[in-house]
Amino acid sequence: MSDVMARLTARLGGMIAYGGDYNPEQWPREVWKEDARLMREAGVNLVTVGVFSWAWIEPRPGRYEFGFLDEVLGLLHEHGIAVDLATATASPPPWFLARHPEAMPVTAEGVRLWHGSRQGFCPSSPAYAEAAGRLVEQLAARYAGHPALALWHVHNEWGNHNAHCFCDASAAAFRDWLRERYGDLDALNDAWGTAFWSQRYGDWAEVMPPRATPAFRNPGQQLDYWRFSSDALLALHRAEAAVLRRLSPDVPITTNLMGTLEKKVDGFAFARECDLVAVDHYLTAADPQAHIDLSLNADLARGMAGGGPWLLMEHSTSAVNWQPRNIAKAPGEMRRNSLAHLARGADGIMYFQWRQSRAGAEKWHSAMLPHGGTATTTWRAVRDLGAELRTLRPVAGGAVEAEVAMLFDWHAWWALELEARPSVDVRYLDLIRHWYAALWRGGVTCDVVHPGTDLSRYRLVLVPSQYLVTDADAASLCRYVEDGGHAVVGFFSGVADERDHVRLGGHPGAYRGLLGLLVDEFLPLREKETVALDDGTTGTVWSERIVLEGAQAVRTFASGPAAGGPALTRHAHGRGTAWYVATRPEADALERILMDACGEAGVTPAVSAPGGVEAVRRAGADSAHLFVMNHTDETVFVPVRGTVVTGAARPADGGVEVAPGEVVVVRETAGA
Ligand code: GLA
Numbered sequence: 001m002s003d004v005m006a007r008l009t010a011r012l013g014g015m016i017a018y019g020g021d022y023n024p025e026q027w028p029r030e031v032w033k034e035d036a037r038l039m040r041e042a043g044v045n046l047v048t049v050g051v052f053s054w055a056w057i058e059p060r061p062g063r064y065e066f067g068f069l070d071e072v073l074g075l076l077h078e079h080g081i082a083v084d085l086a087t088a089t090a091s092p093p094p095w096f097l098a099r100h101p102e103a104m105p106v107t108a109e110g111v112r113l114w115h116g117s118r119q120g121f122c123p124s125s126p127a128y129a130e131a132a133g134r135l136v137e138q139l140a141a142r143y144a145g146h147p148a149l150a151l152w153h154v155h156n157e158w159g160n161h162n163a164h165c166f167c168d169a170s171a172a173a174f175r176d177w178l179r180e181r182y183g184d185l186d187a188l189n190d191a192w193g194t195a196f197w198s199q200r201y202g203d204w205a206e207v208m209p210p211r212a213t214p215a216f217r218n219p220g221q222q223l224d225y226w227r228f229s230s231d232a233l234l235a236l237h238r239a240e241a242a243v244l245r246r247l248s249p250d251v252p253i254t255t256n257l258m259g260t261l262e263k264k265v266d267g268f269a270f271a272r273e274c275d276l277v278a279v280d281h282y283l284t285a286a287d288p289q290a291h292i293d294l295s296l297n298a299d300l301a302r303g304m305a306g307g308g309p310w311l312l313m314e315h316s317t318s319a320v321n322w323q324p325r326n327i328a329k330a331p332g333e334m335r336r337n338s339l340a341h342l343a344r345g346a347d348g349i350m351y352f353q354w355r356q357s358r359a360g361a362e363k364w365h366s367a368m369l370p371h372g373g374t375a376t377t378t379w380r381a382v383r384d385l386g387a388e389l390r391t392l393r394p395v396a397g398g399a400v401e402a403e404v405a406m407l408f409d410w411h412a413w414w415a416l417e418l419e420a421r422p423s424v425d426v427r428y429l430d431l432i433r434h435w436y437a438a439l440w441r442g443g444v445t446c447d448v449v450h451p452g453t454d455l456s457r458y459r460l461v462l463v464p465s466q467y468l469v470t471d472a473d474a475a476s477l478c479r480y481v482e483d484g485g486h487a488v489v490g491f492f493s494g495v496a497d498e499r500d501h502v503r504l505g506g507h508p509g510a511y512r513g514l515l516g517l518l519v520d521e522f523l524p525l526r527e528k529e530t531v532a533l534d535d536g537t538t539g540t541v542w543s544e545r546i547v548l549e550g551a552q553a554v555r556t557f558a559s560g561p562a563a564g565g566p567a568l569t570r571h572a573h574g575r576g577t578a579w580y581v582a583t584r585p586e587a588d589a590l591e592r593i594l595m596d597a598c599g600e601a602g603v604t605p606a607v608s609a610p611g612g613v614e615a616v617r618r619a620g621a622d623s624a625h626l627f628v629m630n631h632t633d634e635t636v637f638v639p640v641r642g643t644v645v646t647g648a649a650r651p652a653d654g655g656v657e658v659a660p661g662e663v664v665v666v667r668e669t670a671g672a
Contacts, residue, residue, distance in 0.1 A: 004252045004275045005309040005347050009396045012045045016389045017348025022047040024072050025056050036079040043386025050086040051156045055093035064138050077148035089132040090156035091118040100127040106167035109212045119161040123232040124173035136243045144248035154240045154255040158233045163264035166209045177228045191499045192220030216419045219500050226414040230266045254278040256313040259297040266410040268450045271304035280314035285327035296436045298344035300448040311348035312341045317378050318366035332661045339663045343616040343627035345400045388646050395625050398618035403603045404446035405458040415468035423524035425541045435464035438591040443605030455480040460601040466493040474510035482574025486601035491542050491582050515580045516550030516571035523561040531560030533567050539583030610636045626666045630658045642668035
């Protein structure tokens with residue numbers, strides 16, 4: 001994958017990709033020329049075209065009109081701007097659902113969702129697959145050899161709006177998927193535990209998607225339905241990719257994934273089907289720690305890209321339009337966000353969208369060229385960043401230094417949050433974010449990776465939450481520690497297998513030997529209840545009664561239902577060490593726990609910087625670049641050795657002073 005990104009960078013003259021979604025169909029032809037001119041002025045070298053152009057390319061069924069795309073691609077090429085051409089399948093035109101009402105998505109309650117927004121189709125609809133397939137054939141045949149074409153952009157944000165459909169076509173496709181997975185009904189009945197509540201199936205026709213029911217739905221059925229739904233979209237992705245590979249074999253293929261912003265789509269599975277990993281990321285304006293979520297998602301993008309560079313396909317220059325209160329970015333925030341992605345392995349910085357729409361549902365979403373045109377702060381920031389990225393071109397291709405891995409798995413996320421669990425407060429992303437933020441505050445960079453990843457190159461592996469784990473992935477973590485690795489495991493991990501069956505023989509099932517303990521009983525806490533630990537810190541959400549079986553108690557509960565029992569344990573296992581955290585520690589306490597583990601594992605931050613300062617190192621073949629991002633309101637001193645490449649930094653003894661909100665990139669001196 002990194003080769004593909006390197007080829008794209010070379011195609012762009014060695015530059016970091018810079019640009020955004022370009023939707024010229026929303027504008028008269030005269031505007032296109034101005035667009036191309038201003039793109040040049042801003043340093044834009046790559047734009048995504050055609051994401052929502054289906055109705056323009058195929059205005060009536062089977063009638064293809066390429067005039068507008070021919071003209072736009074020609075104009076962009078003349079201006080030296082490369083094109084990431086979308087397959088346009090994300091929004092079927094009104095004629096499609098008028099002809100195929102059966103392709104409308106249906107909710108679990110049986111409500112049909114009509115045309116008039118986007119992604120208005122059932123992922124298992126044969127009519128959609130056929131219409132999309134025909135469109136992609138036409139596009140690929142026409143543009144395969146076009147000189148502007150640098151990348152194919154399959155669909156757009158698979159499953160963002162329509163991942164779960166409960167219609168009859170989905171039911172039939174679900175049965176096919178289950179037949180493939182289980183072979184026969186006995187195996188299905190066993191996997192779903194249908195001995196419970198008289199749910200035994202005697203005929204495939206009785207098997208349904210988990211439509212609305214009077215009481216809890218079968219968890220095995222639900223979990224498989226999440227898997228099936230992600231796979232149904234993946235099948236559509238593969239079908240498009242197959243056409244593109246056949247007709248346009250020289251052009252790499254990507255799709256814009258959404259990381260933690262999309263629960264329903266298994267990002268790792270899609271990443272495996274792309275030549276180049278691309279992601280979108282949007283800040284949650286109400287979250288004061290939104291920049292930490294950005295870092296988490298950038299580290300996950302890198303994890304999906306196998307550690308290599310990736311492309312930031314979309315983020316926003318300022319406010320979005322889809323949150324309750326759409327807060328504009330503060331001066332300098334866009335640059336800080338963009339450079340944080342670059343620091344964490346992005347070799348391309350792109351936005352939604354180039355020119356702000358004047359009509360439609362996204363007209364109040366920011367863009368590179370706002371309604372106010374070139375007289376705006378945002379435009380100036382966009383133009384300045386374009387110039388800065390040209391200066392930063394030697395960063396492209398560099399590998400992000402990370403000695404820690406954090407395990408992330410969509411299947412564990414799906415399973416943890418099914419109905420009827422010990423506590424609704426145990427939320428997958430909450431735990432991932434809480435642990436990630438603690439590590440971030442400690443200044444340590446981590447790769448966010450799938451549990452099946454080879455862990456041997458990491459000094460420390462963090463497992464914030466892994467309710468469901470396959471035998472193979474559990475064995476891999478155990479082996480990693482036995483061979484000398486260090487791991488920290490969060491509560492309620494290792495307890496279920498991939499069918500969501502409880503692992504018997506004592507909790508925490510797969511990790512009882514690794515952690516050297518037995519959980520006698522889970523003792524989840526009441527809403528907002530806190531329990532004290534013996535070091536004066538507190539935990540929330542969870543506690544449990546632990547019997548030590550070789551592990552040592554590092555901290556004990558001082559109050560609550562598990563008072564007197566272990567809250568944090570440490571177990572020497574094989575040649576390595578495994579810690580276990582039996583509650584949701586308050587932020588500072590968790591940071592100390594993880595920093596102690598880092599210390600024992602020999603992990604150090606990229607640089608010793610004050611709290612709230614993000615420092616990440618990208619090392620290329622010739623040089624290493626240290627990115628320092630000051631998220632605080634104070635000027636900070638950061639010890640660095642090297643030359644400041646971009647950003648306002650005041651030289652100080654042994655380092656630099658970095659102003660509030662500023663980003664400084666330092667080309668490090670060898671041996672620093
Ligand atoms: C997503 C979509 C874009 C646009 C943006 C708005 O990322 O891919 O088409 O809707 O959201 O934030």
